[in-house]
Amino acid sequence: MSPSIAVVGAGIAGLSCARALARAGAAVTVFEAAGAPGGRAGAHQTEIGSFDHGAQYFTVRDPAFADAVHAWESEGIVAPWHGRIAAMADGGRAILKSDQPLRYVGVPSMAALATHLARGVDVRLEERICRIERLDTGGWTLQHVADPALRAGPGHIEITEGLYDALALALPAPLAADLLEGAPELAALARRVRIEPCWTLMLGFGAPLDLPYDGAFVEGGRLAWIAHDSSKPGRRSGERWIAQAPPAWSREHFDDDPDDVRVKLWKAFTELTGTSLQPVYTALERWAHALPEAPLSSGCLWSREQRLGVCGDWCAGARLEGAWLSGRALAQRMAQSVADG
Ligand SMILES: Cc1cc2nc3c(=O)[nH]c(=O)nc-3n(C[C@H](O)[C@H](O)[C@H](O)COP(=O)(O)OP(=O)(O)OC[C@H]3O[C@@H](n4cnc5c(N)ncnc54)[C@H](O)[C@@H]3O)c2cc1C
Numbered sequence: 001m002s003p004s005i006a007v008v009g010a011g012i013a014g015l016s017c018a019r020a021l022a023r024a025g026a027a028v029t030v031f032e033a034a035g036a037p038g039g040r041a042g043a044h045q046t047e048i049g050s051f052d053h054g055a056q057y058f059t060v061r062d063p064a065f066a067d068a069v070h071a072w073e074s075e076g077i078v079a080p081w082h083g084r085i086a087a088m089a090d091g092g093r094a095i096l097k098s099d100q101p102l103r104y105v106g107v108p109s110m111a112a113l114a115t116h117l118a119r120g121v122d123v124r125l126e127e128r129i130c131r132i133e134r135l136d137t138g139g140w141t142l143q144h145v146a147d148p149a150l151r152a153g154p155g156h157i158e159i160t161e162g163l164y165d166a167l168a169l170a171l172p173a174p175l176a177a178d179l180l181e182g183a184p185e186l187a188a189l190a191r192r193v194r195i196e197p198c199w200t201l202m203l204g205f206g207a208p209l210d211l212p213y214d215g216a217f218v219e220g221g222r223l224a225w226i227a228h229d230s231s232k233p234g235r236r237s238g239e240r241w242i243a244q245a246p247p248a249w250s251r252e253h254f255d256d257d258p259d260d261v262r263v264k265l266w267k268a269f270t271e272l273t274g275t276s277l278q279p280v281y282t283a284l285e286r287w288a289h290a291l292p293e294a295p296l297s298s299g300c301l302w303s304r305e306q307r308l309g310v311c312g313d314w315c316a317g318a319r320l321e322g323a324w325l326s327g328r329a330l331a332q333r334m335a336q337s338v339a340d341g
Contacts, residue, residue: 002025002026003166003338004027004028004029004162004165005028005029005165005166005334006031006140006166006167006168007021007028007030007170008031008129008132008169009032009033010030010037010114010118011037011039011040011041011312012038012039012113012114012320012324013312013313013324013327014039014168014170014327015030015114015327016324016326016327017168017327017328017330018030018123018331019117019331020328020331020335021168021331021334022120022121026334028121028122029122029124029161030121030123031124031129031142032124032125032127033126033128033129035126036114036125037117038054038110038111038113038114038115039054039114040055040287040313041106041111041323042054042111043106043109044202045109046202048204048280048281049204049235049237050108051109051202051229051283053200053242053283054290055110055319055320056105056215056225057103058104058319058320058321059102059319059321062321062325064328065324065325068324072113073104076107077112078105078107079104079233079234080103080104080233081103081233083103083213083215083232084096084212084214084215085097085100085103085213085214085217086213086217087216087217088216088219088272089218090218091221094211096212096213107233107234108234127161128144129179131143132167132182134182134308135163139163139164139165140164140165140167141160141161142160142161142167143161144161165307165338166308166309166334166338168310168330169308169309169310169311170311170312170330173190173192173292173312173314174191174195176310176312180310182306183306183308185303186303186308189296189298190314193293193294193314195289195293196250196251196291196293197251197287197290198245198247198250198287198290199244199245199249199284200243200284200286201242201244201245201265201282201284202229202240202242202281202282202284202285203240203242203266203279203282204238204239204240204279204281205275205279206277207277209273209275209277213228214228216272218272221268221272222249222264222265222268223243223245223246223268223269224244224245225242226241227241227242228241229242241269243265243269245261245265247291250286250287250290254286254288258284262282291319292313295315295316295317295318295322296314296315297316297317298315299315299316299329299330300315300326300327300329300330300333301315302333302337307334307338309333313326316329
């Protein structure tokens with residue numbers, strides 16, 4: 001009989017792990033807290049078009065990842081983004097960068113990649129796992145909150161999911177650590193990795209801003225990156241921009257009133273771009289866990305004895321490529337272990 005494996009988290013790491021395990025013959029079930037797969041590589045859908053509110057693009061270094069990207073590109077799931085990228089000092093002039101790495105994006109939004117990876121995989125959406133338990137008889141059970149809206153309230157009911165031969169957690173490090181009570185060594189490794197937050201402002205305009213760049217890395221100040229989201233390939237027409245605050249500023253203002261953050265980031269955007277146009281749409285995202293500060297280099301974590309694995313961008317060099325590689329590395333470890341018995 002095929003081994004049954006549960007994966008918690010349907011970001012790029014969890015989906016890459018699940019697909020590789022399924023290909024190796026396992027019966028895989030993925031549990032995802034959100035209403036769609038993708039995690040930090042998702043998209044914010046609005047009436048005026050989508051915003052890549054998390055990962056902006058990805059680059060390719062690893063040969064195995066390059067092979068996967070070429071296959072996705074030939075299927076139209078990703079495409080290169082030849083945006084004009086600038087470097088700016090806060091309040092300074094934008095200088096276009098030459099000799100840029102090839103940047104890829106999902107088409108028609110970053111969410112396309114996760115949607116593709118989730119195809120054919122049993123992904124249970126809106127199931128936030130709140131407890132994992134290894135039974136004395138072997139095997140794992142998971143509990144999720146019946147109604148996420150009631151998570152902390154009096155109606156909090158936990159539902160127990162079936163029995164699995166092995167379990168993979170594909171979550172940002174602090175969230176993985178919270179579930180790893182029964183595996184203190186893995187929890188300690190996860191607790192070592194700090195993941196920086198990121199306040200992100202989404203802006204829609206009724207007319208083009210006509211700026212001489214499509215993306216800019218900013219040094220100093222309240223913004224670290226601004227991007228003309230609708231300049232990416234395959235996007236709906238319109239004028240949509242993303243503005244991301246740097247980690248230190250996001251950390252310092254993490255608990256601020258979102259309206260204050262919106263005003264401050266908008267002011268910084270107008271100062272940088274010189275625009276006098278008022279946005280017709282704004283939205284704000286506060287990413288509690290955006291980018292790992294000092295990721296591990298182990299690729300993944302695996303306890304053969306407990307049949308418990310952990311993967312995510314923070315195990316393999318951070319960023320989308322790291323997440324995909326980490327999921328795949330864990331699948332290889334798990335498939336080998338489960339096959340060895
Ligand atoms: C603002 C921002 C900008 C970024 N820019 C870039 C970039 O330009 N280029 C790049 O390569 N990378 C970028 N990244 C990083 C990139 O998005 C991540 O490295 C990658 O998407 C991480 O994937 P993951 O699967 O490891 O984690 P995640 O995407 O975080 O996936 C974890 C999943 O687990 C789910 N989950 C959480 N808790 C539970 C639970 N208890 N039960 C069930 N499910 C749960 C979450 O909803 C999520 O779907 C950016 C990230 C952010 C936030």
